[in-house]
Structures are given as structure tokens and as C-alpha cells.
Amino acid sequence: MRISAWLFAAALVGAAFxxxxxxxxxxxxxxxxxEKNCQTCHRPGEIGPMPLLTYQQVRPWAKAIRAAVLQHKMPPWHADPNFGHFANDRSLSEADVKTLVAWIDNGTPEGSPKNAPKPLVFSDGWRIGEPDLVIEMPLAYNVPVTGIVNYQxxxxxxxxxxxxxxxAVEVRPGNRGVVHHAVLYSREPGGEYAAAAPKGEFFELAKYYKVTSRPKDERMFSAVSEPEHLQVYAPGADPIQLGPGQARLIKAGSDIIFExxxxxxxxATTDRTKVGFIFAKQPVKERVHTIRINNGSILSIPPNEPDYRMQSQVYLTQDVRVIAFQPHMHLRGKSMEFSAVYPSGESEVLLRVPKYDFHWQMSYYLAQPKLLPKGTLFICKASWDNSPNNPNNPHPEKRVRGGFQSEDEMFAGFVDLGIAPGLADLKFFKDAPPEAVPQIITNTTADSLAKTISGGQN
Ligand code: HEC
Known part of the structure; x- marks a missing residue:
């Protein structure tokens, strides 16, 4: 039965492809x-809702797979392919999509096991190798049966x-089925981030977050007021394994913060996540340090607004090497874009995420780090959809302001920089006026530009 359907479909598809x-x-x-694109998540104990390891497991999902790959919903990867090349790009090539679709349209023939690749072996061990140090959450978190849990x-x-x-840094969830993502920070002594929060117990940031006391143009630039990002863990993402001579700095006396x-x-279940570190064994030539371009505190999105836009732009006050981007917004987040206008006047989009999805916190590692010279205008633009058309929107009827709960909004364009290890001045920007952003690299139309609220760092 399947064979004849297959022959029939094969004739049709043969003509098309x-x-x-x-x-x-x-x-x-x-x-x-x-194996290459799906099984990191679609296997038992991972976040993919069904395993895709064997023919028997995959066959019933053929229709859903066809739809998911044609709509580029799976594998999740949200960078616009027209801009930039990324080392961790896990999207399927057009040829791969064609192969999958042809297989399904041909009636899902199994073929012969002798042509099959070896099954992947998923080790439960550390992917970075034996860590020099493991730090585990001192308590397990009790994850409820259902509902939305604010970040802990x-x-x-x-x-x-x-x-x-x-x-190298590897976050290992205690319970992969419920850890959607985790962000690991270090906070040096005297750091203001959640300074009043208790140690060793779970809390929600909104209660302890204080706007920093530092002057406006110094905020967000220094690891003193901001915690240092160590890793953004998301299922299917690789651990941080920096190149030879690269490392992140954790200062003496720092605290490690799990988000x-x-x-x-x-x-109902529990989770006790841990992190493993491998210390640099070679002299460090480049420090990897995360900064952010953002403007979130003045966010105020009207009810039902489908396309609220903001931008933040800064001039670089020293040369920087950009290694990676992590766009971060909340449930109304719609798009984010990083771009640069070089001192020569040339401009370039570095990353465009046209359809941001809060449920996928992704890092985009440039295939080739990018040198942005001093004087470059570095721009981050974002948009939000507070209309009922946004399926993630819990309350289209509410005005949304900046804040830490998922139901508040955020505008944070995180950027990993490669800097000199001994660099003491961690101030990389100065504010640029909104007029500095040329039309040429804007993704705003004339009419929505009027709605764009623009400013420097908050
Ligand atoms: C980074 C993890 C990850 C990767 C990689 C991934 N998936 Fe998924 N997939 C998920 C999660 C989580 C869901 C359920 C939530 C959702 O749909 O967003 C899902 C849902 C799906 C669904 C929809 C199931 C339904 O209920 O209709 C299909 C089909 C699917 N994935 C196929 C694939 C295929 C095929 C690949 C590889 C080409 C792939 N996925 C790669 C995590 C992943």
C-alpha cells in the first residue's frame, strides 16, 4: 500500500524537484x-515534545514536520539569512528542507538500515570535559504542574x-524537561545588581532591582553596576567554549547568579541546576565581556499597539571586536536589529531578527568576529506587538512599561565583545543623538518612524 502511494507520489515529486x-x-x-538538526531537543528528557530518533517515532509526525520545516518554525533559528553569518546557525538549508518534504510527499519510505548513520550517542557527561569547578544551586526549585513561573x-x-x-562554562539543568533557559551571571563585590537580595534562596528580581546610582552615561558600561554574563543556556545550545587565549573574567569574591x-x-517536579567551569590554562589574550545597548526604562507601550518601536544608538569610544549578540525582550517582543555606521559612512546590518520569540532566548555567534572601529555608530532597534494578534500577549488591553517580569517589557540588546584582558576602562560608548541614525539602514517606514522613541542609554 505504502509502496504504490510512494511510486505515484514519486512520479509527481520527480517532476517538481x-x-x-x-x-x-x-x-x-x-x-x-x-541527527544534525533536531535530536538535541527531540529526544527523551529534552524540551522537544516528541522524540525523533527512529523511523517509528518520526513517521507519525511527518505532516507536522513538513509544516514546521516549510514555515521555518523548526529548527528554531530566527536570524534573517540576508545579514551576517553565524557559527551556531542551526537552520536547515533549502536543500535539506527539500529532502525532508520530498521524503514526506513520497510517502515516507524507510529505505534500508544498512544505509543509516550510526545513532548518536548522547552522553550525560560534561560536554566541556571534566570541570575544574562545579557550582550547584544550593536548593532545588519546586516546579508546579502548570502555569507561568516568573524568572527565579x-x-x-x-x-x-x-x-x-x-x-569554558557549561550550565547543566537538573531537569532538562522544565528548564526552558537559564542565564548565568557573576557579580563582583560591591555590585549593585540585586544587592539587597538574600543569598542561597530563590527570589524574583523585581523585588530587589534598583536603578543604579551611577551617572546616566556610565550606566550599563561597567561590570560594577551590571553583573557579568557568563552563559545563556538554552536547550540545544552549545556550552561556552572560548577560543585559545580567550576567557571571561570572574573577579575575586564574586557571586554567581543563576537566572x-x-x-x-x-x-510537579523539581530542578537543581549546576554550572561547570574550566579555567584558562593559557595566557589570556582576549577578555570576552558582555555589554548591552538598550533603552528600556522609558518603554511605555500603549494598549493594542501592534508596532511600537524604539532605538538606541551610541558612538564607540574605542575599537571593539564583536563576538556575539543576544536580543532580549519579553512577551511583546517582535523584532530586533543591530547595525553599524562606520566612520567611513558605510553602514551594515549585523544581525536582524525579524520575528523575535520570547520562548527562544538565542545567542548568535558571528562566524567571524567583527571589528568595529572607534567612532562607529552602533545601533540597536527593536519593536513590540502589544495587539491581540500576538499569541504570546497576556493583556493587549494594558499599557506595558519597562520591568523584569515577563509581563513587563524589556529592551536589551546584549553584545559580547572581545577586549584587551587588562583593559581597565570598560566604558565603550557615548550617547549619540537619534538624528545620527541614517535612513539608509532603518527598517522603519516613514509613518512608523514618527512613533519611534529614541534616546541614548537609560
Ligand atoms: C532547540 C530545540 C529544538 C530543535 C533543535 C528542534 N526542535 Fe522541534 N520543537 C522543539 C520544541 C520545544 C517544540 C514544542 C514547542 C514549539 O512548537 O515551539 C518543538 C515542536 C516541534 C514540532 C511541532 C509538534 C506539534 O505539536 O505539532 C515539530 C513537527 C518539530 N518540532 C520538528 C522538528 C524538526 C523536524 C527539527 C529538526 C529539523 C526540530 N524540530 C528541531 C524544540 C526543538
């Missing part, structure tokens, strides 16, 4: 794609008595 996709089989053509924070002293350079986003999965 040329001869080759018509003999696509699961074992030879499809399984390697699933827990602070753990590092115990470091000297500055430490870390070359946990839990998604209940229908069963």
Missing part, C-alpha cells in the same frame, strides 16, 4: 538531517579568593 529527491529514504537521507534567581558565593579566568526560566510540563 528533478529526479534526485524522488528516491529519498529515511535511513539514508532523512535520519542524518534529524538564586545567588551563590563563588568563594574565589583571586581573579579567575574561565575558558532560571522554568516551563511547567504537566507534572
Amino acid at each position: 528533478g529526479a534526485s529527491p524522488s528516491n529519498v529514504t529515511f535511513d539514508r537521507d532523512v535520519l542524518p538531517l534529524l 534567581y538564586i545567588i551563590v558565593p563563588s568563594g574565589f579568593t583571586e581573579d579567575k579566568w574561565v575558558q 532560571m526560566h522554568y516551563t511547567p510540563n504537566g507534572t
Whole structure:
């Protein structure tokens, strides 16, 4: 029965695609794609809702897979392919999409196991190798059966008595089924971030966050007022393994802060996440340091507004090497874009995320780090959808302001920089006036430009 349907479909598809996709089989053509692009999440214990390891598991999902890959919903990857090349790009190529679709349209032939790749071996061990140090959350978090859990924070002293350079960082969730993502920070002694929060117990940031006392043009530039980002963990993402000579700095006496986003999965359960560090064994030539371009405190999105826009722009006061981007907004987040106008007047979009999705906190690692010279205008633009058309929107009827709960909004364009290890002046920007942003690289139309609120750092 399947064979004849397959022959029939093969004739049709052969006509549409040329001869080759018509003999696509699961074992030879499809399984390697699933291993490479899908199984990190679609296997038992991971966040993918169903395992995609065997023919028997995959076959019933054929229709859903066809839709998901044609709409580019799976694998999740949100960078516009027209701008930039990214080392961790996990999107399927057009050829891969064709192969999957042809296989499904041909009636999902299994093929022969002798052509199948070896099953992947998923190790439960550390992917970075044996860590020099493991820090575990001192308590387990009780994840409820259902509902939305606000981000949970827990602070753990590092115990470091000297500055430490870390070359690799791996967050390992205690319970992969419910840890949607985690952000790991270090906070040096005297850091203002959640300074009044208790150590060793879970809390919500909104209660302890204080706007920094530093002068406006010094905020967000220094690791003193901002915690240092160590890793953004998301399922399917790789651990941080910096190149030779690169490292992140954790200063003596720092605290490690876990920011946990839990998604209940229908069963009451617990999680105790840990992080492993490998210290740099070679002299450090480049420090990797995360900054952000943002403007969130003046956010005020009217009810039902489908396209609220903001931008933030700064002049670089020294040369920087950009390594990666992490766009961050909340439930109404719609798009984010990073771009640069060089001192020569040339401009370039560095990353465009046209359809931001809060449920996927992603880092985009440039395939080639990008040098932005002193004097470059560095721009981050974002838009939000507070209309009922946004399926993530809990309350279209409410005005939304900047804040830390998922129901508040945020405008944070995180950027990983490569800087000189001994650099004492961690101030990389000065405010630029909104007029400095040329039309040429704007993605705003004339009429929505009028709505764009613009300013420097908040
Ligand atoms: C980074 C993790 C991740 C990767 C990689 C990934 N998925 Fe998914 N997938 C998920 C999660 C989580 C869901 C459920 C939530 C959602 O739909 O966004 C999902 C949902 C799906 C669904 C929809 C199931 C339904 O209920 O209709 C399909 C089909 C699917 N994935 C196929 C794939 C295929 C095929 C690949 C590889 C080409 C892939 N996924 C790669 C995490 C992933």
C-alpha cells in the first residue's frame, strides 16, 4: 500500500524537484538531517515534545514536520539569512528542507538500515570535559504542574579568593524537561545588581532591582553596576567554549547568579541546576565581556499597539571586536536589529531578527568576529506587538512599561565583545543623538518612524 502511494507520489515529486529527491529514504537521507538538526531537543528528557530518533517515532509526525520545516518554525533559528553569518546557525538549508518534504510527499519510505548513520550517542557527561569547578544551586526549585513561573534567581558565593579566568562554562539543568533557559551571571563585590537580595534562596528580581546610582552615561558600561554574563543556556545550545587565549573574567569574591526560566510540563517536579567551569590554562589574550545597548526604562507601550518601536544608538569610544549578540525582550517582543555606521559612512546590518520569540532566548555567534572601529555608530532597534494578534500577549488591553517580569517589557540588546584582558576602562560608548541614525539602514517606514522613541542609554 505504502509502496504504490510512494511510486505515484514519486512520479509527481520527480517532476517538481528533478529526479534526485524522488528516491529519498529515511535511513539514508532523512535520519542524518534529524541527527544534525533536531535530536538535541527531540529526544527523551529534552524540551522537544516528541522524540525523533527512529523511523517509528518520526513517521507519525511527518505532516507536522513538513509544516514546521516549510514555515521555518523548526529548527528554531530566527536570524534573517540576508545579514551576517553565524557559527551556531542551526537552520536547515533549502536543500535539506527539500529532502525532508520530498521524503514526506513520497510517502515516507524507510529505505534500508544498512544505509543509516550510526545513532548518536548522547552522553550525560560534561560536554566541556571534566570541570575544574562545579557550582550547584544550593536548593532545588519546586516546579508546579502548570502555569507561568516568573524568572527565579538564586545567588551563590563563588568563594574565589583571586581573579579567575574561565575558558569554558557549561550550565547543566537538573531537569532538562522544565528548564526552558537559564542565564548565568557573576557579580563582583560591591555590585549593585540585586544587592539587597538574600543569598542561597530563590527570589524574583523585581523585588530587589534598583536603578543604579551611577551617572546616566556610565550606566550599563561597567561590570560594577551590571553583573557579568557568563552563559545563556538554552536547550540545544552549545556550552561556552572560548577560543585559545580567550576567557571571561570572574573577579575575586564574586557571586554567581543563576537566572532560571522554568516551563511547567504537566507534572510537579523539581530542578537543581549546576554550572561547570574550566579555567584558562593559557595566557589570556582576549577578555570576552558582555555589554548591552538598550533603552528600556522609558518603554511605555500603549494598549493594542501592534508596532511600537524604539532605538538606541551610541558612538564607540574605542575599537571593539564583536563576538556575539543576544536580543532580549519579553512577551511583546517582535523584532530586533543591530547595525553599524562606520566612520567611513558605510553602514551594515549585523544581525536582524525579524520575528523575535520570547520562548527562544538565542545567542548568535558571528562566524567571524567583527571589528568595529572607534567612532562607529552602533545601533540597536527593536519593536513590540502589544495587539491581540500576538499569541504570546497576556493583556493587549494594558499599557506595558519597562520591568523584569515577563509581563513587563524589556529592551536589551546584549553584545559580547572581545577586549584587551587588562583593559581597565570598560566604558565603550557615548550617547549619540537619534538624528545620527541614517535612513539608509532603518527598517522603519516613514509613518512608523514618527512613533519611534529614541534616546541614548537609560
Ligand atoms: C532547540 C530545540 C529544538 C530543535 C533543535 C528542534 N526542535 Fe522541534 N520543537 C522543539 C520544541 C520545544 C517544540 C514544542 C514547542 C514549539 O512548537 O515551539 C518543538 C515542536 C516541534 C514540532 C511541532 C509538534 C506539534 O505539536 O505539532 C515539530 C513537527 C518539530 N518540532 C520538528 C522538528 C524538526 C523536524 C527539527 C529538526 C529539523 C526540530 N524540530 C528541531 C524544540 C526543538
